[in-house]
Amino acid sequence: MAQHINLQLGWPSPSLFPASQLLNSASEVLQSPKKTSAALIYGPDAGHQPLRQAIASWLTSIYLPKESISFERICISNGASANLENILAKFTEPGYTKRIWMIEPSYFLACPIFTDAGFEGRLRGVPEDEEGLDVEFLRSNLQRVDAEEQQETPKLKTGARYGHLYKHIIYAVPTFANPSGKTMSLRRRCELVKLAREFDALVVTDDVYDVLRWSEKEDAGPCDLEPVPPRIVDLDRTLDGGPQHEWGNAVSNGSFSKIIAPGVRTGWAEATPAFTLALSQVGATRSGGCPSHLAATLVYEMIATGSLENHIVNNLIPTYRSRYYAMFRAIKEHLIPLGFRVSTGKPYEASPTSNGETNGHSKKVEVAGGYFTYITTPEDLPISVAELAALALEKYDLKFAYGSMMTVEGDEESAERASRGFGNGIRLCWAWHIEEEIREGIQRLATLTIGLRAN
Numbered sequence: 001m002a003q004h005i006n007l008q009l010g011w012p013s014p015s016l017f018p019a020s021q022l023l024n025s026a027s028e029v030l031q032s033p034k035k036t037s038a039a040l041i042y043g044p045d046a047g048h049q050p051l052r053q054a055i056a057s058w059l060t061s062i063y064l065p066k067e068s069i070s071f072e073r074i075c076i077s078n079g080a081s082a083n084l085e086n087i088l089a090k091f092t093e094p095g096y097t098k099r100i101w102m103i104e105p106s107y108f109l110a111c112p113i114f115t116d117a118g119f120e121g122r123l124r125g126v127p128e129d130e131e132g133l134d135v136e137f138l139r140s141n142l143q144r145v146d147a148e149e150q151q152e153t154p155k156l157k158t159g160a161r162y163g164h165l166y167k168h169i170i171y172a173v174p175t176f177a178n179p180s181g182k183t184m185s186l187r188r189r190c191e192l193v194k195l196a197r198e199f200d201a202l203v204v205t206d207d208v209y210d211v212l213r214w215s216e217k218e219d220a221g222p223c224d225l226e227p228v229p230p231r232i233v234d235l236d237r238t239l240d241g242g243p244q245h246e247w248g249n250a251v252s253n254g255s256f257s258k259i260i261a262p263g264v265r266t267g268w269a270e271a272t273p274a275f276t277l278a279l280s281q282v283g284a285t286r287s288g289g290c291p292s293h294l295a296a297t298l299v300y301e302m303i304a305t306g307s308l309e310n311h312i313v314n315n316l317i318p319t320y321r322s323r324y325y326a327m328f329r330a331i332k333e334h335l336i337p338l339g340f341r342v343s344t345g346k347p348y349e350a351s352p353t354s355n356g357e358t359n360g361h362s363k364k365v366e367v368a369g370g371y372f373t374y375i376t377t378p379e380d381l382p383i384s385v386a387e388l389a390a391l392a393l394e395k396y397d398l399k400f401a402y403g404s405m406m407t408v409e410g411d412e413e414s415a416e417r418a419s420r421g422f423g424n425g426i427r428l429c430w431a432w433h434i435e436e437e438i439r440e441g442i443q444r445l446a447t448l449t450i451g452l453r454a455n
């Protein structure tokens with residue numbers, strides 16, 4: 001039994017790394033002079049073309065869009081985090097781009113990426129609701145900011161290198177969100193696309209957990225699930241006749257970190273062909289070639305041989321599913337009686353959109369997945385959640401992420417909303433520990449809470 005239990009860490013446990021599959025891929029590449037010379041030279045700006053093609057086919061099989069996804073929509077990245085920085089470098093200018101809107105509770109590690117890109121003081125939270133985000137809040141704030149700040153031309157990024165700079169960025173994790181675990185409804189996804197078009201905003205989504213999914217009900221066992229919800233980028237491709245201009249208003253940030261291993265530092269972006277081409281021309285890539293090129297050639301072998309799919313279906317999903325059920329059983333047994341509550345929002349339900357698109361989603365589905373869940377603490381907890389976290393670490397060697405960490409950096413209103421709502425939450429991750437340790441971690445939290453009440 002682990003002494004230290006870390007339910008904060010959003011990392012896959014090392015026992016889940018597909019080392020032998022990567023070794024086979026490396027042998028395949030490095031024992032072939034032809035593949036070796038392609039893998040060890042500077043990579044093409046948009047990335048290893050076989051991988052772009054393989055990702056395009058794989059995404060087509062997952063999201064089932066009406067028209068298959070072409071490889072020109074895909075470029076290879078060195079992960080979702082680094083790619084976010086590239087997106088900002090190529091498509092924003094602080095000042096001309098007025099605000100970064102982040103759904104809160106937010107993926108807090110994205111905040112410094114925006115700050116490094118020059119957006120300090122321009123990050124704003126958008127409250128999450130049961131369906132994913134408060135669209136009316138976002139609309140009225142976009143209107144207000146546009147009325148107050150009217151810099152209509154870029155000052156610095158004026159050359160031909162910058163085909164389009166957006167006036168706003170909206171950042172979201174629509175499926176199995178980090179940290180809330182919520183999945184945005186189809187209705188909200190469509191509303192977001194429309195809003196982005198209206199306000200010249202780019203919706204950047206980290207779609208990094210979508211394929212890690214299983215039935216919410218333990219007794220359902222492995223079963224056929226409804227198709228994965230369409231990404232915002234899928235909807236921007238089709239909604240109301242498709243993108244309003246060649247750049248579109250959405251980009252999907254994909255990653256192999258959660259489905260192979262974070263150390264492979266390989267991901268992809270999907271957007272319109274013009275957008276991905278421009279993204280692949282970011283200065284560092286023009287000089288150094290596609291990032292993560294060697295790793296990208298290994299990832300390609302894993303997809304081409306079917307070993308990635310096999311790993312996801314036969315290793316990752318069964319393991320995460322069991323850990324998820326273990327966590328939820330322990331929460332029900334130990335925390336719910338103490339007044340903790342689980343809140344993962346309204347179950348994803350597809351309903352026809354204004355143009356009748358459902359992408360095959362018509363039935364109510366109760367799906368769980370990803371890495372995280374968010375629980376709220378009992379109302380009568382005698383101390384703050386930050387103090388609870390500090391005590392848990394000090395007395396029980398238990399670590400977890402808590403609500404006030406998830407505020408949007410520099411946004412006082414977000415901090416204020418946290419103090420009234422999501423700040424009382426705890427994010428728990430089931431990806432790092434085995435079932436027994438997860439149960440033990442939840443029990444330690446319950447014991448601590450009981451002790452506090454007794455004092």
Ligand SMILES: Cc1ncc(COP(=O)(O)O)c(C=O)c1O
Pocket residue numbers: 010078079080081082107173178206208254255256257262266267
């Ligand atoms: C929402 C979200 N985006 C991005 C990342 C990091 O992705 P990558 O490893 O591809 O940089 C994570 C990892 O925790 C995440 O949860």
